[in-house]
Amino acid sequence: MKPVVKKLLGSPLVGALTSPLSVDDYLALIDRRLSLREPRGRVSAVARQTPDSVTLTIEPNDNWTGHRPGQHLLLGVDLDGVRHSRCFSIVSAPGDPLIEVTVKRNGDGRVSNFLVDHAERGQLIYLSPAEGDFCPGPSVPESALLISAGSGITPVMGVLRDWLARDLVQDVVFVHYARSATDMIYAAELAALDARHPGLRVETVYTAEGGGRIDAAALDARVPDLAERETWLCGPAGFMDAAEPLVRARSNRPLHREQFAATRREAAHGEGAVQFVKSDIAASGENGSLLEVAEGAGLKPAYGCRMGICHACKCRVSEGTVRDLRTNRVRDVRDTDLQLCIHAAAGDVAVEL
Amino acid sequence: MGKPTHLSEADIAEFGRELDAVRDEVMNDVGERDARYIHNILATQRYSEVVGRAMLMAGFLPPAWLSGVGLLSLSKILENMEIGHNVMHGQWDWMNDPALDSGTYEWDNTCPSDQWKHSHNYVHHTFTNIVDLDRDLGYSVLRMSEDQAWEPRFLVQPGIALTLAAFFQWGVALHDLEWERIGKDKSWSEVGTQARGIWGKVRNQLFKDYVAFPLLAGPMAPFVISGNFAANFNRNIWSFMIIFCGHFTDEVEMFDVEETRDEARGQWYLRQLLGSSNLDGSVPFHILSGHLSYQIEHHLFPDMPSHRYREIAPRVQAICERYGLNYNTGPLSKQFGGVVKRILRMSLPHRRKGNTLADESSVDAPVYAEAA
Numbered sequence A: 001m002k003p004v005v006k007k008l009l010g011s012p013l014v015g016a017l018t019s020p021l022s023v024d025d026y027l028a029l030i031d032r033r034l035s036l037r038e039p040r041g042r043v044s045a046v047a048r049q050t051p052d053s054v055t056l057t058i059e060p061n062d063n064w065t066g067h068r069p070g071q072h073l074l075l076g077v078d079l080d081g082v083r084h085s086r087c088f089s090i091v092s093a094p095g096d097p098l099i100e101v102t103v104k105r106n107g108d109g110r111v112s113n114f115l116v117d118h119a120e121r122g123q124l125i126y127l128s129p130a131e132g133d134f135c136p137g138p139s140v141p142e143s144a145l146l147i148s149a150g151s152g153i154t155p156v157m158g159v160l161r162d163w164l165a166r167d168l169v170q171d172v173v174f175v176h177y178a179r180s181a182t183d184m185i186y187a188a189e190l191a192a193l194d195a196r197h198p199g200l201r202v203e204t205v206y207t208a209e210g211g212g213r214i215d216a217a218a219l220d221a222r223v224p225d226l227a228e229r230e231t232w233l234c235g236p237a238g239f240m241d242a243a244e245p246l247v248r249a250r251s252n253r254p255l256h257r258e259q260f261a262a263t264r265r266e267a268a269h270g271e272g273a274v275q276f277v278k279s280d281i282a283a284s285g286e287n288g289s290l291l292e293v294a295e296g297a298g299l300k301p302a303y304g305c306r307m308g309i310c311h312a313c314k315c316r317v318s319e320g321t322v323r324d325l326r327t328n329r330v331r332d333v334r335d336t337d338l339q340l341c342i343h344a345a346a347g348d349v350a351v352e353l
Numbered sequence B: 001m002g003k004p005t006h007l008s009e010a011d012i013a014e015f016g017r018e019l020d021a022v023r024d025e026v027m028n029d030v031g032e033r034d035a036r037y038i039h040n041i042l043a044t045q046r047y048s049e050v051v052g053r054a055m056l057m058a059g060f061l062p063p064a065w066l067s068g069v070g071l072l073s074l075s076k077i078l079e080n081m082e083i084g085h086n087v088m089h090g091q092w093d094w095m096n097d098p099a100l101d102s103g104t105y106e107w108d109n110t111c112p113s114d115q116w117k118h119s120h121n122y123v124h125h126t127f128t129n130i131v132d133l134d135r136d137l138g139y140s141v142l143r144m145s146e147d148q149a150w151e152p153r154f155l156v157q158p159g160i161a162l163t164l165a166a167f168f169q170w171g172v173a174l175h176d177l178e179w180e181r182i183g184k185d186k187s188w189s190e191v192g193t194q195a196r197g198i199w200g201k202v203r204n205q206l207f208k209d210y211v212a213f214p215l216l217a218g219p220m221a222p223f224v225i226s227g228n229f230a231a232n233f234n235r236n237i238w239s240f241m242i243i244f245c246g247h248f249t250d251e252v253e254m255f256d257v258e259e260t261r262d263e264a265r266g267q268w269y270l271r272q273l274l275g276s277s278n279l280d281g282s283v284p285f286h287i288l289s290g291h292l293s294y295q296i297e298h299h300l301f302p303d304m305p306s307h308r309y310r311e312i313a314p315r316v317q318a319i320c321e322r323y324g325l326n327y328n329t330g331p332l333s334k335q336f337g338g339v340v341k342r343i344l345r346m347s348l349p350h351r352r353k354g355n356t357l358a359d360e361s362s363v364d365a366p367v368y369a370e371a372a
């Protein structure tokens, strides 16, 4: 949208002409990507690097305010009439006007399977502003270790692309663990970069082809000078749990981590009774987070990350006592919007679902 | 008055379970088809508004003015009846679309949506047709049941009803102020807050329909003003008719507080059924009524996507037949005739003698009494 058009449409007069509906409601007649405020995009290219993944290039509208390397965003798609939003890391460098993400099939998960199997050019995607602190600042260390496993390569790749684009790669080691060569996303790009950039060394380990899982000996052999390196780490929870102490034991330099799934918490169960007010269902609060309790009761609340970062699961709690599963803090709430995925009942709770 | 006597408590519970099964089946099936339906309605409403308002700008040509009024009326009716009312019931919440969220949707009506959700979704849908609790029973200006005490002011209620029809949205806007409670258990400051909400909506609608669009129209302003007035008027009349046919037709039942205490699910369903009446008609007619022509189905399942009422109605009717319950339906002419008769009858100080069925043979004769 041209800035002057946008300014005009955003004026109080046009607002009054469309009230109580919004200008967006009418823009949708032309193209649902158009909006005065909401970031939305269309898929402009689809590539399938491996059988179980899809790489999407998304052309955002002008409400997209850009991102920092390694950040993620919520992608929303309408599946069978329902809007589902999930977190994905941005692989494209901040300077790139298009957003690139790579989605790996996650079990029988709804959104990842849909995108891997059916994503196509022109598809409308709802976006959120970028979030995350994988890269706290723009500076690039003299020597760095990038270490990832599986689909965890995406934010790390995003960081590397940014450094390359700004021509700031001096001494970077990139160690990536994939199940097999056919499974590895960004394999071709990494190999090409490795050949072209003297400051970059790429080590790929295929765990299902005799490469072995991450351990102390292998890490020492691959990165003998780890002590001097600042590290960026991302992968499945089990991999993170194994890799993080190894790195910390070898280097005092900053370690940056991006996590795709919550690490298993000790006490994910609650207590008391949960009343779902709108649907008039009562359930025991014992079985996990309020989100899991709701799902167990047959409800279908919205969710995204299931780990407290996206706010997709936010829902009004009319009253009750809840425990924050990240901190274990218990508090009484009344008419409060809470993220259901990271709160459990700590007494009777009334949820407006 | 009230509930039938030929069903045992177990029968009523089973009746409730059968209705629950219908509900569960539909709610587990909502998806793409329903989303497409509401998106088509949204597009129709918006296109008809845009084209209607454009035609009014050429309103000096009588055909343009007439089609402008027609399209704008269509748009306003769709927005209030099939979109706003139903969205605010949460019928489309399952889509997770912020534009169709019952929590935030604001409709083109002088009544603010939060006050509507209180007076309509909560008070009316919970206490449907319970005398003294359901404030929609006559909207506290009309006497609609023998069990409401007669007062001399009701002598002029036919005139009041006509006025209410012409200015229906304004009546709706003032409804939740609950003037009979003010100064008693409702504070003036609460009323003040509500009044400010109403004023915000009033101001926006008046500005849009009678200042902003006329200004845009320049010399055509008079045609735009009259056209917008006509469209608002048409919607008032239409929604008055549809809504009054929902609960005030001839055979509809009223209840007293006592008999509805501690209702179980099945009994609640039963009251919703007997307190509501349907309208027969074509598909476009149903859509224009916001599917309130399926008032029975709507009151049984207020948060089910409206177009599904059409599909389940035969099943609901069959269930009612099996339980010997009256499924009150008829064409608009018959049902609205019943409403008019009721308004006229109740304006006079007729009172049921005692509480026996025999006395009401001409009025409210419930069909289930025969079926029993």
Ligand SMILES: Cc1cc2nc3c(=O)[nH]c(=O)nc-3n(C[C@H](O)[C@H](O)[C@H](O)COP(=O)(O)OP(=O)(O)OC[C@H]3O[C@@H](n4cnc5c(N)ncnc54)[C@H](O)[C@@H]3O)c2cc1C
Binding pocket: A072, A086, A087, A088, A089, A090, A101, A102, A103, A104, A105, A106, A107, A108, A109, A110, A111, A112, A113, A151, A154, A155, A259, A260, A261, A304, A305, A307
């Ligand atoms: C910050 C962040 C960044 C991320 N970046 C990326 C990325 O770049 N690329 C990428 O591919 N992924 C990324 N992810 C992970 C991605 O968000 C998830 O894989 C995504 O949520 C999958 O969504 P889904 O709808 O396919 O699965 P969901 O339907 O949400 O299911 C998730 C998992 O739960 C299982 N499951 C679903 N329902 C049930 C049930 N009823 N009972 C038991 N198990 C069930 C599924 O099989 C699946 O394994 C990221 C996650 C985070 C938090």
Ligand code: FES
Binding pocket: A302, A303, A304, A305, A306, A307, A308, A309, A310, A311, A312, A313, A314, A339, A340, A341, A342
């Ligand atoms: S699902 Fe993302 S915050 Fe709960």
